[in-house]
Amino acid sequence: MVFTIGCTTRPFKGCSFAEACKYIANAGYTDIGFVPIRWDNTPEQLAETRKIAEDSGLNPSMALSSPKLQLGLDGAVDEFKKHIDNAVKVGVKWLVELGIGDAKYYNDYFELMRRVSPHAQQAGINISLKPHGGISLTAQNLIDAVEKVNHPAFRISYDPGNIIYYTKGNLRPETDIDKIAPLVTTLIIKDCIIKDDGNPDVEIKPGTGLVDFNKVILGLISHGFRGPLYVECAGGKNIDEYNENVKATLVFLKEILSKQI
Numbered sequence: 001m002v003f004t005i006g007c008t009t010r011p012f013k014g015c016s017f018a019e020a021c022k023y024i025a026n027a028g029y030t031d032i033g034f035v036p037i038r039w040d041n042t043p044e045q046l047a048e049t050r051k052i053a054e055d056s057g058l059n060p061s062m063a064l065s066s067p068k069l070q071l072g073l074d075g076a077v078d079e080f081k082k083h084i085d086n087a088v089k090v091g092v093k094w095l096v097e098l099g100i101g102d103a104k105y106y107n108d109y110f111e112l113m114r115r116v117s118p119h120a121q122q123a124g125i126n127i128s129l130k131p132h133g134g135i136s137l138t139a140q141n142l143i144d145a146v147e148k149v150n151h152p153a154f155r156i157s158y159d160p161g162n163i164i165y166y167t168k169g170n171l172r173p174e175t176d177i178d179k180i181a182p183l184v185t186t187l188i189i190k191d192c193i194i195k196d197d198g199n200p201d202v203e204i205k206p207g208t209g210l211v212d213f214n215k216v217i218l219g220l221i222s223h224g225f226r227g228p229l230y231v232e233c234a235g236g237k238n239i240d241e242y243n244e245n246v247k248a249t250l251v252f253l254k255e256i257l258s259k260q261i
Contacts, residue, residue: 003257004228005250006031006062011234011242017049021056023239027247033062033230037090039082046089053091060091062186062230065127066098067112069105076108080116088123094186094228095120095127096157099145101134109135110148117151128157128186133166139176146183156183158220160211161190161233165200174215181223189213189231189253204235205245207252217256229253 007029012020017036024032032053037046053060065083069076087095100109113127120127129136129145136142142156158180160173169192191209192202207213217229231253234245 001226001260003226004031004061005029005231005253006033006059006228007231007246007250008033008062009036010034010232011236011246012239015239018052018056021053021058023243023246025056025058027243028250029231029246030059031061031228031230032058033094033096033232035060035063035090035092037063037083037086037092039079039086041086043089046086050090061228062094062096063087063090063092064098065095067100067109069100069102069108069112073108073111076112077115080112081119084116084120084123084125087125093124093126094157095125096186096188096230097127097129098132099129099134099136103134106135110145113145113149113154114151117149117153121151121153125153126185127154128184129154130157130159130188131162131166132159137166138171139163139173139180143180143183155185156180157186157188158184158216159188159190159232160213160216161192161202161209162188164192164194164210165202168198168200169194169210172210174212174219177216177219178223181220181225184220184225187217187220187225187227187229189229189249190233202233204233206231206234206249208235213252214256214259217253218259221260
């Protein structure tokens, strides 16, 4: 079974998009995530972004989205649909949704996703909500969101490091695999530690923190998960360490995936 393994631009956040593409391609990845698109990009900007990725040999397959509910529900729907349309122009297949933190917008958020999910499905885009605090703090929050939106284009992006990060270690990402797995369509590779001062830190190399990636990845696969996976954080203090850790993380993931039955 072949899994798509991508790397996001986050490990190279101090670099240009073109530089990040070069490093990610050289590390052996096929796909790039966190492709920089906005609802108000011009056609020329979108074409240039796609060209940079594809010239590097990468599929620009994933981008982030975060609704602008402060525009009002109708305005947020229009903005999000434009974001979807721009994603299509770049070649993105997955929009990883960051949710929302202000509880006064929670009901609007679900209504927004109900309205834009048919548009996403028609465009060939899949929306997946990741744990990011607020409306998506826990695995159960993610499951509840999918049930409330009730559309096949809206599912879950599981981020085990964020489960630990946003709950400061009070919840474990492995615990809920059995119940969340059927709804997971993308997996974010991110580890986390709790520092001596009690604060969490995700800027570390996967496999060196608290996440049991064998249990998370193989557990998801046992329930039918087939990817893609995207590396979000890899740790490091300089460009050489970023590159080393990004390469090592790909090896780490392939070793785990080789254990699948």
